[in-house]
Amino acid sequence: MSINITKLDERHITQSAEVIRQSFKTVADEFGLTIKNAPTNAAFLQDYKLLEDLSSGIAMFGLFENSTQVGFMALKQKDSNTFYLEKLSVLPAYRHNGYGRLLLNYAKDYVKSLQGNNISIGIIYENKILLKWYEAYGFEITDIKQFSHLPFTVCYMSIGI
Helix, strand or coil, rough: CCCCECCCCCHHHHHHHHHHHHHHHHHHHCCCCCCCCCCHHHHHHHHHHHHHHHHHCCEEEEECCCEEEEEEEEEEEEECEEEEEEEEEEEEHHHCCHHHHHHHHHCCCCHHCCCCCCCEEEEECHHHHHHHHHHHHEEEEEEEEEECCCCCCEEEEEECC
């Protein structure tokens, strides 16, 4: 079995968007998220939006098992030090194989290569399993916010590298 992480381009948009939607659907289902109450949730991502993000300079990476894309992440540079990790996802059938950790390790190496020293994320605070997973990796909570337009609390986390 061959596992690799590749920087993506516009040829990968359709497949990447599908990986993201399928991956985030499990969370949307668990927390009762719909396109009406959480329209910007990645479970409802439109291909064109992902293409817009890519065109704006957001770096996107796919994790491939053999030739099948099973994971995704995006890194958006906030400033010279901080990068936002977005849409980290692994297809449900491929979870618990260490692929999320591989993506996080790749993100750290990529940010270091650009002289960055911090990665920040935002997750659903009520998703305690995911929260504990990021904490076990070394992320720390930096803020917790409730937004009136969202049916969940947003937890901001970061890790120094």
